[in-house]
Amino acid sequence: MTDSEDALSLKQKGNQAFKDHDWLNSVHFYTKAIEANDQDPSFYANRAQANIKLEAYGYAIADATKAIELDGSYVKAYWRRAIANTAILNSREALKDFKVVIRKEPSNKDAKLKLAECEKIVKRVEFLRAIEIGDPPSAFEGLDIDSVPVEPSYDGLKLGTEMTSDFIDDMITRFKNGKKLHKKYVYQIVAAVKNIVYEEPTMVEMDVKEGHKLTVCGDTHGQFFDLLEIFRLNGFPSESQYYLFNGDFVDRGSWSTEIALLLYAYKWLRPNAFFLNRGNHETDDMNRVYGFEGECKAKYSERVFKLFSESFSALPLATLIGKKFFTLHGGLFSDDKTTLDDVRKLNRHQQRQPGQQGLMMEMLWTDPQTAPGRGPSKRGVGLQFGPDVTKRFCEKNGLDAVIRSHEVRMEGYEVEHDGRCITVFSAPKYCDSTENRGAYINIGPELKLEYHQFDAVPHPDIKPMAYAQSSLMQMM
Structure with a gap:
């Protein structure tokens, strides 16, 4: 079996572990696949999704970024990086990637919905920052x-x-x-x-x-x-x-x-x-x-x-x-x-x-x-x-x-x-x-x-x- 065939076999094992909700093993198999062939962007994008399930959002962002470096048109990688950035409340970065997804897939209704939601989050964060005061009044004030x-x-x-x-x-x-x-x-x-x-x-x-x-x-x-x-x-x-x-x-x-x-x-x-x-x-x-x-x-x-x-x-x-x-x-x-x-x-x-x-x-x-x-x-x-x-x-x-x-x-x-x-x-x-x-x-x-x-x-x-x-x- 060539390195490429071995890597694909490991990816399939990772996919099966993911379907079984065994996120740790799915990361393990995708990592082994990357070790066998580090030039396939799908291995990184799949590991990014498993890392999202493990709440390892920093790792997911790094994996999605690597997938994008290998293939700048890989829509799933932009999508997953956006999801991971959203999870750690980094909505501005997520917004950029959702825009890329829509630019590459103009008919993607789900992406348009997510973009609109992400824009709302960014606006709300900016609003809350704008009205921040040093010592907010107690929520109990005036509550009889x-x-x-x-x-x-x-x-x-x-x-x-x-x-x-x-x-x-x-x-x-x-x-x-x-x-x-x-x-x-x-x-x-x-x-x-x-x-x-x-x-x-x-x-x-x-x-x-x-x-x-x-x-x-x-x-x-x-x-x-x-x-x-x-x-x-x-x-x-x-x-x-x-x-x-x-x-x-x-x-x-x-x-x-x-x-x-x-x-x-x-x-x-x-x-x-x-x-x-x-x-x-x-x-x-x-x-x-x-x-x-x-x-x-x-x-x-x-x-x-x-x-x-x-x-x-x-x-x-x-x-x-x-x-x-x-x-x-x-x-x-x-x-x-x-x-x-x-x-x-x-x-x-x-x-x-x-x-x-x-x-x-x-x-x-x-x-x-x-x-x-x-x-x-x-x-x-x-x-x-x-x-x-x-x-x-x-x-x-x-x-x-x-x-x-x-x-x-x-x-x-x-x-x-x-x-x-x-x-x-x-x-x-x-x-x-x-x-x-x-x-x-x-x-x-x-x-x-x-x-x-x-x-x-x-x-x-x-x-x-x-x-x-x-x-x-x-x-x-």
């Missing part, structure tokens, strides 16, 4: 929750001045049946939790007492019924069953308001036994594109989104468990000099959104890599850090390991960097398209990690990204 009436027709349990287990049980039943909470109760829950988490340190420090258990969960991404499966398997939150949700509660999945409200209700009920870290999807830019803003508006109101946004910006960025496990959504830092003390001193209230650089951005966005040192992010945002970086950070700060989330893992979790970097992801069958399991980690007083896997459960027939700002996102 006590005066909001609850109509006699409301058929749910009433909420007083404190959260109760009965109210949460009724809330879960309502959400399972496709019902909403009354807006007054939404206001109460978000306001109460915003006040609680605002007073918590940027890095919460907690221990697991005798007779207690802490469960660390990764991304749940609006997959409400899978969240309930965690509670069914592992036990509902209680005074002895602690939980830590490590960011990305919302976006993508179409029950993000239900997850956010349920997690917030438990935080209000048990503020010292239920913990929440902020993720990169608890940010305005991501919420506007990936569905949470649209979902809030569709199910409640724009004001509810603004209230959530303000509460998200108050969330802690990390949790230190038993002085041994540094738990945060993304990962480690661009500078080896950064320590836990720097995290402790970080005033997250001065900067509501993470921006493009700095400790907050790195804590929300970075990813591990197998190679030593640091490298550019496969996402196109942040950076990647190697096992040597993790080792130095753990040794300097007296840690056993870093626990993080932020990335799909096919088995629900992965232990990397010689056991010092652990990824946990709790959204099985992510976006209804990735054949991954979910996982959570149990930690007792002895600080041993116990990994538990679980599978997705059925949910009502509402597709992921149902509330996304643009059908561009549904192309993912």
Whole structure:
């Protein structure tokens, strides 16, 4: 078999893996095909599409760019680069490529639609920047929750001045049946939790007492019924069953308001036994594109989104468990000099959104890599850090390991960097398209990690990204 024939055979294996939703193996086979023949643009374009599925948008942009270098008329490559740039909110670059697609395929109605949507996004971003002010007024300003009436027709349990287990049980039943909470109760829950988490340190420090258990969960991404499966398997939150949700509660999945409200209700009920870290999807830019803003508006109101946004910006960025496990959504830092003390001193209230650089951005966005040192992010945002970086950070700060989330893992979790970097992801069958399991980690007083896997459960027939700002996102 010639190199060319071998490469085509590998491409076909990659195509089959892609059809089977095995994105990692599809990337593997396309990479092997490129190694056998690095002059075929389709190999790069196909790998770009698989990388989009893996949310490795930086890699996807690089692959699509290479395909275009090899064949400047390759429309699919422009299309995929546009989709990847849209995913990392780089809409101006996406706009250029959508225009190329239409120029090369003037009758492509889908491309015209995407171009129009992309133009709307660019205009909105420019408008929001134009009206930006240094200190925006609080979304809670002028909101008199006590005066909001609850109509006699409301058929749910009433909420007083404190959260109760009965109210949460009724809330879960309502959400399972496709019902909403009354807006007054939404206001109460978000306001109460915003006040609680605002007073918590940027890095919460907690221990697991005798007779207690802490469960660390990764991304749940609006997959409400899978969240309930965690509670069914592992036990509902209680005074002895602690939980830590490590960011990305919302976006993508179409029950993000239900997850956010349920997690917030438990935080209000048990503020010292239920913990929440902020993720990169608890940010305005991501919420506007990936569905949470649209979902809030569709199910409640724009004001509810603004209230959530303000509460998200108050969330802690990390949790230190038993002085041994540094738990945060993304990962480690661009500078080896950064320590836990720097995290402790970080005033997250001065900067509501993470921006493009700095400790907050790195804590929300970075990813591990197998190679030593640091490298550019496969996402196109942040950076990647190697096992040597993790080792130095753990040794300097007296840690056993870093626990993080932020990335799909096919088995629900992965232990990397010689056991010092652990990824946990709790959204099985992510976006209804990735054949991954979910996982959570149990930690007792002895600080041993116990990994538990679980599978997705059925949910009502509402597709992921149902509330996304643009059908561009549904192309993912």
